[in-house]
Amino acid sequence: MNFRQAAGKQLLWKDTGVGGGFSNFLFVEQNYGSNSVLRRIFSQARKQDYQSVLVEEISEAGCALLAEENQALAIRRPDYRKSVAHRISFFLSPSGTPPKPSDFLGYAVLKLDHFLNLPSPRVHVFESVMRPCRGEAHNTFTRCARDYRVTTGLGQLSVSGVLYAKQNTLTYVCAHVGLRTVLASVLPEADITYGRINALAGIDHKSSLVGEGAGGLKPDQIDKVFSGLNLNVEKLVHEPSKHLTLPTEYQRQLYGFIESGCPALIGFEADPKPGQSSEPARHAIPVFGHTFDEDAWLPDAHRLYFGGSLSYYPSENWLGNFVIHDDNFGPYFYLPRHFLKKDNFRLMYGLKGCASTFNAVDAEAIAFAFCDAIRRRYPRLHRDWYDRFAIYTQRGWLVLRTLMIGKADYLRHIREVESREHDRLEPEFQQHFEQFLPAHFWMVEASAPELFACTRRKFGELLLAIDKPAQPLEFALLLAARLPGFLLLNPGGGNINIRITKLIGHTPLFAPPSAPRGEEPNPEPSKVESERQPSLNL
Numbered sequence: 001m002n003f004r005q006a007a008g009k010q011l012l013w014k015d016t017g018v019g020g021g022f023s024n025f026l027f028v029e030q031n032y033g034s035n036s037v038l039r040r041i042f043s044q045a046r047k048q049d050y051q052s053v054l055v056e057e058i059s060e061a062g063c064a065l066l067a068e069e070n071q072a073l074a075i076r077r078p079d080y081r082k083s084v085a086h087r088i089s090f091f092l093s094p095s096g097t098p099p100k101p102s103d104f105l106g107y108a109v110l111k112l113d114h115f116l117n118l119p120s121p122r123v124h125v126f127e128s129v130m131r132p133c134r135g136e137a138h139n140t141f142t143r144c145a146r147d148y149r150v151t152t153g154l155g156q157l158s159v160s161g162v163l164y165a166k167q168n169t170l171t172y173v174c175a176h177v178g179l180r181t182v183l184a185s186v187l188p189e190a191d192i193t194y195g196r197i198n199a200l201a202g203i204d205h206k207s208s209l210v211g212e213g214a215g216g217l218k219p220d221q222i223d224k225v226f227s228g229l230n231l232n233v234e235k236l237v238h239e240p241s242k243h244l245t246l247p248t249e250y251q252r253q254l255y256g257f258i259e260s261g262c263p264a265l266i267g268f269e270a271d272p273k274p275g276q277s278s279e280p281a282r283h284a285i286p287v288f289g290h291t292f293d294e295d296a297w298l299p300d301a302h303r304l305y306f307g308g309s310l311s312y313y314p315s316e317n318w319l320g321n322f323v324i325h326d327d328n329f330g331p332y333f334y335l336p337r338h339f340l341k342k343d344n345f346r347l348m349y350g351l352k353g354c355a356s357t358f359n360a361v362d363a364e365a366i367a368f369a370f371c372d373a374i375r376r377r378y379p380r381l382h383r384d385w386y387d388r389f390a391i392y393t394q395r396g397w398l399v400l401r402t403l404m405i406g407k408a409d410y411l412r413h414i415r416e417v418e419s420r421e422h423d424r425l426e427p428e429f430q431q432h433f434e435q436f437l438p439a440h441f442w443m444v445e446a447s448a449p450e451l452f453a454c455t456r457r458k459f460g461e462l463l464l465a466i467d468k469p470a471q472p473l474e475f476a477l478l479l480a481a482r483l484p485g486f487l488l489l490n491p492g493g494g495n496i497n498i499r500i501t502k503l504i505g506h507t508p509l510f511a512p513p514s515a516p517r518g519e520e521p522n523p524e525p526s527k528v529e530s531e532r533q534p535s536l537n538l
Helices: 024-032 036-047 064-076 174-184 194-201 218-228 249-259 300-308 361-378 384-395 407-416 425-438 449-455
Strands: 009-015 050-057 080-091 104-115 122-130 139-143 146-152 155-161 232-237 266-270 282-291 317-328 330-336 345-352 399-406 440-447 460-464 477-485 486-492 495-501
Touching: 009 399, 024 036, 024 300, 036 080, 036 104, 036 122, 036 194, 080 146, 080 266, 104 146, 104 155, 122 155, 139 317, 174 218, 174 266, 194 218, 194 249, 194 384, 218 345, 232 249, 249 266, 249 282, 249 361, 282 330, 282 345, 330 384, 361 384, 361 425, 361 440, 361 460, 361 477, 399 407, 399 449, 407 425, 407 440, 425 477, 425 486, 440 449
Parallel strands: none
Antiparallel strands: 009 050, 050 080, 080 104, 104 122, 139 282, 146 155, 232 345, 266 282, 266 345, 282 317, 317 330, 399 440, 440 460, 460 477, 477 486, 486 495
């Protein structure tokens, strides 16, 4: 069905190593109309020191998705003639050498659409999945990567990344491609077709149109897509009829979605151009990660110089940039945290693993109220790290990080965490959590600035129910608290159990599972047949 599994006719397999005379710019200029998005993708391959590029042509007969896309174009524009599709794959190994699984950096599908009334084809990157250039070692956290299996002429290979796509402005626009990235991050099949998105939105390219002269997707159409897929979505709107209060109010909620491992779709309004009489253009981008600035000046400066008296440090204060795709420019760009202001922001759809009665920002405030209540009831346990927790809470120095988490992920976390002294949580307490925790809940991690920023560690965490009204100090909300040497368990029925544990030190922050979900990889490459490499013919 898709471009990843379709068999391709090999057109070129060429060495690209530095010093070999290969130019990214010249290759794209000669073959793909100097497409700027493709240049961006080639640049990402160059950053990772790629050594060869493979170009294969995909035919309609071998790819049902390509046939479906071309049929939609023919309905939308009567002068449509044909399309040429190329799958371009990037490798760390040179040409002529069977690539190892780790050699595959990713791929891009180029689509060249020919129209009778246009002198040259319209070129766009239909889709691409590239291995991100930066990871956790560079303080970059891409929360929504998936595994994608690609069947090339060199064998079946796998790449982990976030699906990127570019609008064709005729049958799908920026909201479509942003939706596709967001939905691919959460759907079991790790992708969705534009045909399905349009069907859910009620667009048929005959009586209902998008693109040139017809505008983009409307919010009610986007609503239909999410509801038709039975996804849990939180929607935030900033329009003349419905104002946000704070300049960057949406950003804290956006951070909550991303830290919980879910993407978001952001809609904004561009500034009007001089002399522009029409409505300002609007654009949509997917957001799926962030960078972390461990030496950020903002948390302390905001409090001491600009913020007055705050009760705690939101962990979002250490966020440097959001990681996004922009279909106009390409994949994996950084959006500075405070760049997109309230005046331009219009709409956000944040995905959630489960429906909830309150958001991450509310959960954080509720968790702090419980932290304060616990330290008032137990001001000292004469154990260093608990007593530090109590002092940091009293002085307003706690760092709080909020995630929506599944029970299985939390149980994995508490089985794995240990203190610097190699103490772990006792098995009987792990069993308590397994017996009474619900499927999903809020986890609010409590840390100190020095622990959080420098060593990614914490005092512990509070667990909150997600399906009850948000009321401060309502004990039905508090499922459990795990702090140094101290457990508070609330299995229900009005019984609050306090337990002492030998895990008395600080422990690592929660990290999502290392293996991304998605298509099961089968990375064994097939034997490469040596043959003359034909030149590209567009």
